[in-house]
Amino acid sequence: MSLENQKAAFKWISILEGISFLLLLLIAMPLKYVWDMPQMVEHVGMAHGVLFILYVAACLSLVKRMNWSWIQTGLILGCSLIPFGPFYVEKRYL
Template sequence: MSLEKQVKFFKWISILEGISFLLLLFIAMPLKYIFEMPEMVKQVGMAHGILFIAYIIGALLLIKPMKWSLSQMAIIFGCSVLPFGPFYVEKKYL
């Protein structure tokens, strides 16, 4: 796979991971704890977990081709656990 295609694929993973995290935090969790509807957390949580793993693997695969420094890598991995973090990575580093 070419670097251009890898980056494009990682951009999509980054955006989808960010959206799934926001859905989990701001829709599924309130539904579970305020309205006692835990079903959404199971579904969105599973999707978010898969996308999170894909994000980490995608970032690991791009370290060498993108020539990211240690500090850039720390920011990219740190953003994976912050709301809106993956969107920042997508705009700043890709």
């Protein structure tokens, strides 16, 4: 896969992972804990989990090709744990 295709794939994964994280935090979890409707957490949580794993794998596959330092790599991986973090990564590093 070319570097540009890999970057484009990581960009989309980053955006989708960020959206799934926000959906989980802002919609699915309040539905579960406030209105006792856990169904959305099951579906959004599964999607978010898969996207998170893809995010980490895509990041690690780009480390050498993008010449990211260990600090940059740690920051990029850490941003996946912060709401809106993947959007920052998409704008700053891709």
